[in-house]
Amino acid sequence: MEGNPVGPRSGTSGAHLSNINVTGCGFTNFKEAGIWPSFCDNCNFNYNNIQSVSYASILCYVCTNFNIIGNYVNGVSSSNGPAYNINSPTNTKTNAYGITATTDGSGHFSQLGTIASNNVQNVPTWECYDTHAGQNITFDSNICLGGRIGFQITTDGISTPPGYVRVVNNYIQCVPLNQPVYPGGPSISVGGPGIYVAGVPSGSTAPAIKVLNNNIVQCGSSELGTPAFGALSVGDAYGFTLTDNTLAIAGSTSMATRSGRRAQILSWICR
DSSP, rough: OOOBBBBOOOBBBOOOOOOOOESSOEEEESSSSSEEEEEEEEEESSEEEEEEEEEEEEEEEEEEEEEEEEEEEEEEEEEEEETTTSSSOSSSSOOEEEEEEEEOOSBBBBBEEESSSOOOEEEEEEEEEEEESSSEEEEESSSEEEEEEEEEEEEESSOOOOSOOEEESSSEEEEEETTTTSSTOOBBBOOOEEEEEEOTTTSEEEEEOEEOOOOEEEOOSTTTSSTTTTEEEOOOOOOOOEEEEESOOOEEEEEEEEEEEEEEEEEEOOO
């Protein structure tokens, strides 16, 4: 299928989609996104094949009681990269998402969702998986190959932190440091974390985030002091749990933390 993304590009808190199922579909060569539902309740996006899109393959814009399971994604470029306009510069890194459950930035956020058993490959400028201010979301048994960042669990950019998010049983292999992020292009990846968790600096901390039994390979930045410094980076979190994760071939350091409170860090294996 080629053309416009599935679902509306925007929504309001008073007009919701409900009981939407997109299953077993193929989407190729989209300028901006493959599946983009807004304000969607009880929605399922499962076992789809999405390739060569810009900005996002599946973007849940304020979804509640949702499932994103068993999808295959290959090739998500930034929205001003070559998949959007071949004459655009390739040396600027802008946001691109394999699968994200996000917010409208006005107090409405995605919640009560499962993102599981997906395979996302080649998101070299940004993130394979993401939630902004998501609540009660589980990322389970997903694969990220060739992403600058594996998982980003972060704020809405204003005041709302993510909460009660679980990142478990995932495999992450980042773009190697100093590798071109576009074939033949001049843009160079500086690397990013396999998993990045953040609340609001000097504000609301992210509560009860659990990172369990993940395998992280060749992630982490060479830029000291950046949020992406560690192969796993955690900031402004409360009650954070890290258990039974394995790290191989870190960029500069295995883990970077700031302002973590009541953290439990167990079985952090480096090799």
